[in-house]
Amino acid sequence: MVADTFDYVIVGGGLQGCLLAHAVAHHRPAARMLLVEKADELCGNHTWSFHESDVPPEARNWFDPLVAHRWPGYLVRFPGLSRRVELPYATITSDRLRNETLSLAAVSLDTAGRPCLDVRTGEACDIAGPTEVIIDGNEPVRCRAVIDCRGLTASSGPPRGVGFQSFIGREYQTERRWPASEPTVMDVRQDQADGFEFLYELPFGPHRVLLEYTRFHEDSGCDPQRAEDLIAARLSDAGGGAAVVVRTEQGCLPMPYARADRGDRRSIAGGYAGGWYHAATGYSMPLAIRFAELVARTRPERLADELAAAGSEETLRRGFARMLNRLLFCLVAPTDRWKVFQRFYRVLPEQRIARFYGHRFTVSDAARIVIGRPPTGLTPIRFARSFLSA
Ligand SMILES: Cc1cc2nc3c(=O)[nH]c(=O)nc-3n(C[C@H](O)[C@H](O)[C@H](O)COP(=O)(O)OP(=O)(O)OC[C@H]3O[C@@H](n4cnc5c(N)ncnc54)[C@H](O)[C@@H]3O)c2cc1C
Missing domain, CATH: 3.50.50.60 (FAD/NAD(P)-binding domain)
Incomplete structure (x- = not known):
């Protein structure tokens, strides 16, 4: 006792x-x-x-x-945009x-x-x-x-009104020096047939790197073979030589668009x-x-x-964050979701990005995030239905 x-x-x-x-x-x-x-x-x-x-x-x-x-900073890469974020x-x-x-x-x-x-x-x-x-x-x-x-x-109970962020990550010890010394938080160069997906890269040292496949989708989970292929392609591009897996991590995080009970x-x-x-x-x-x-x-x-x-x-900030998830998962078609993130990094200066990630964003930050030309591939009927189901 x-x-x-x-x-x-x-x-x-x-x-x-x-x-x-x-x-x-x-x-x-x-x-x-x-x-x-x-x-x-x-x-x-x-x-x-x-x-x-x-x-x-x-x-x-x-x-x-x-x-x-x-x-000291990190990269994001999209079709048509490569940026070093100085945060x-x-x-x-x-x-x-x-x-x-x-x-x-x-x-x-x-x-x-x-x-x-x-x-x-x-x-x-x-x-x-x-x-x-x-x-x-x-x-x-x-x-x-x-x-x-x-x-x-x-x-x-089971989550209601959510999309999912799923990950499969591998940390490697590489034979040759890893070519990047800063993270790539989103590498979205690959085709987007199956939702918004990207590689996340954290170089922990000259011979140590975490490569994580991430997928945002209305279904939880991701295809392990797809993750393997994209991670293998990055290892080969980077020319790190033989790479030994020292740790793996995997997970799935619900991203709600309905208010949680x-x-x-x-x-x-x-x-x-x-x-x-x-x-x-x-x-x-x-x-x-x-x-x-x-x-x-x-x-x-x-x-x-x-x-x-x-x-x-x-x-208000929590409500806005959930609304963004509803727009992403219910209004924008999976193949076009990357455009939402590409625009975010194209139009926002560092301080707005910092406030957004830090959950300190202002009304003006929120307006800058959503106001603009919408991406192609919208599904308005699905969006309207989402309010009925959650
Ligand atoms: C793969 C992945 C990557 C992520 N990356 C990031 C990131 O880069 N940055 C970031 O900020 N967030 C990230 N997140 C989100 C973050 O991991 C979670 O939101 C965060 O861990 C939540 O913290 P928590 O303490 O509430 O829950 P957890 O970290 O999950 O901790 C809850 C703990 O409670 C224990 N527990 C549960 N029930 C009981 C019980 N009855 N008695 C005793 N113990 C109990 C569990 O075993 C667990 O250890 C990521 C999530 C995933 C899945």
Whole structure:
């Protein structure tokens, strides 16, 4: 039986849960936390990228040590457009976040010499109420605030009104030097017969690169052979010589265009579970950092009110992001979707791109994104029907 002395129980040790542990340890060093993860290890197997401009200055102290790779800018390539975006870009890896979180648990002690962070893995946790969880079905633990960071699995029932962003990624050790030193965030030169698809490339070092096939589609999943072929073509183009796979990652992220039904919430929720992610880009980082900062700076008893106020400030942006998904998945034919992204990178200057990805966009940014000549291949009847189904 765990002693009843926790300020926070964080349920779910993925991106949001671990960021939150670091933010709380930094801003409230006397707080005691319990982080419970049902998998055997924290953090899964991900590469979480973001724009450096997503990180507010007040989060830098606790956030910066978590960053595994940084680049001064990145490329996007489309038919008719190749651009270097001059926005610093960076990545947190699961390995780095896991190790930093375990180190935090090992070294941080409160004034009574107890660990500030207890981590328990391989144990599922049910949320019984705003201040109580049940671990492994039989161990109740009380605290001042339970924070639900269970990610996608926290949502009730199958997703409704969503498109999907699916990925198959391989990290390689290459025999010869990789020719690029900056990421290519979208390489859309290939034919687009099967929806919007592109290659994503992160060079982690002179001989280390992640190549990820990504597909945005109304169906989840992607064709592994298609991914293999496009990744193999890039390896061959790049002339990296023999390449050994050192890691693979795969996933599928729902991109909602209908408002999510958050069901009967028993506690405060962050990350994907609480809608603290960017619905239109799939990037969680900007809002996950914002949530972590807010929780860490607020007394547990005030959290529900403060988060409701912060959430309502995001309402319009969340609605706009969902509307973009509806336009993309319901109005534009799969073969023409790439044109939406090509236009985004053709017309927007860096600062607007940064605000969009950072979920800080203004009304004028939103107008600049949607107002203009529409792409060809529109399906207005399907679009109208989408409002009836979701
Ligand atoms: C392949 C892929 C690539 C992505 N790339 C990016 C990117 O580059 N940048 C970015 O910002 N976002 C990216 N995303 C999105 C991002 O990964 C997710 O939105 C993000 O992980 C959400 O964070 P989270 O903490 O809410 O959920 P998760 O990171 O999924 O963590 C939830 C955790 O809760 C645990 N859990 C669930 N139920 C219980 C329970 N009952 N008890 C205990 N533990 C439980 C799970 O095991 C899991 O570890 C990507 C997504 C995918 C699929």
